[in-house]
Amino acid sequence: MAAGARMDPVAGAESYRAIYRVVRQIPEGMVATYGQVATLAGLPGHARQVGYALHALADGSGVPWHRVINARGRVSRRADPGYERLQRALLEAEGVVFEPSSHVSLARFGWRRRLPANAALIIIDVQKAIDDPSWGERNNPHAEANMQRLLAAWRATRRPIVHVRHLSTEPNSTYRPGQEGCEFKDAVWPLTGEHIVDKRTNSAFIRTNLEDHLRAERADTLIVVGVITNNSVEATARMAGNLGYTTYVVADATATFGRNDFNGVQRTADEVHAMSLANLQGEYAEIVLTDDVLERVAS
Numbered sequence: 001m002a003a004g005a006r007m008d009p010v011a012g013a014e015s016y017r018a019i020y021r022v023v024r025q026i027p028e029g030m031v032a033t034y035g036q037v038a039t040l041a042g043l044p045g046h047a048r049q050v051g052y053a054l055h056a057l058a059d060g061s062g063v064p065w066h067r068v069i070n071a072r073g074r075v076s077r078r079a080d081p082g083y084e085r086l087q088r089a090l091l092e093a094e095g096v097v098f099e100p101s102s103h104v105s106l107a108r109f110g111w112r113r114r115l116p117a118n119a120a121l122i123i124i125d126v127q128k129a130i131d132d133p134s135w136g137e138r139n140n141p142h143a144e145a146n147m148q149r150l151l152a153a154w155r156a157t158r159r160p161i162v163h164v165r166h167l168s169t170e171p172n173s174t175y176r177p178g179q180e181g182c183e184f185k186d187a188v189w190p191l192t193g194e195h196i197v198d199k200r201t202n203s204a205f206i207r208t209n210l211e212d213h214l215r216a217e218r219a220d221t222l223i224v225v226g227v228i229t230n231n232s233v234e235a236t237a238r239m240a241g242n243l244g245y246t247t248y249v250v251a252d253a254t255a256t257f258g259r260n261d262f263n264g265v266q267r268t269a270d271e272v273h274a275m276s277l278a279n280l281q282g283e284y285a286e287i288v289l290t291d292d293v294l295e296r297v298a299s
Helices: 013-024 034-042 047-055 081-093 143-157 210-216 229-242 268-278 290-298
Strands: 120-124 161-167 194-199 221-227 247-254 284-286
Touching: 013 034, 013 047, 013 161, 013 194, 034 047, 034 247, 034 284, 047 229, 047 284, 120 229, 143 221, 143 247, 161 210, 161 229, 194 210, 229 247, 229 268, 247 268, 247 290
Parallel strands: 120 161, 120 221, 161 194, 221 247, 247 284
Antiparallel strands: none
């Protein structure tokens, strides 16, 4: 792998060692994405650096570089196509199946590590405000039910829970304090002792005590759920990734609403949701499903 290796200008020997430590943990017959490895190595947002590190490996290093693929489930292209064929052959020898479209099902073969005992569940803006018809068409009608499932698991395992409440300063907002819309929805109503963070911007980290609270809980892994995907969820997850947290956004426990794009074209809630998650995947967070998270809690 070392021939013609490129060096990431921001990389250091310790960064590469951290990446190799993570890659060595990927079990035979499973794969991880570049972004996932970067996050687990403490380098969120540096998926490309993982590629540089693997490219720099000497032959016979013992690091299973072939188990790292891109976020689309594909073997990444290289200048020498022989390495692509070699990587596929090594994965197939371990039982990894490539679909006719030449991609690997991450749902079937993706590596999932058990979540640490102090992984924090962050529930964002799930207030009665989102039930107001003025918001328009919404996706993921079962998002709150999935949040309830996650809440139950977190409560049962005594992991940290944070309820983020938006207190809008806009006079016409459905989130404005002093009205029913500002109340938490019944599905995620906080129990006594569960931490509540009040915010007035889209990010739950801005001018709040969230980071101090997470530090006190020694929580460096965050599971983010709530609304709306392309606003407060995305803003919070981006900042979490930039701050160095291992961040997961739960696709089926988040939701948003349809809206016009910059060119005035109406986009459905599902389209807005999917694009927002695509913005986050691999750079700031790993996108997962409720069942994936519950499996990692119980395993």
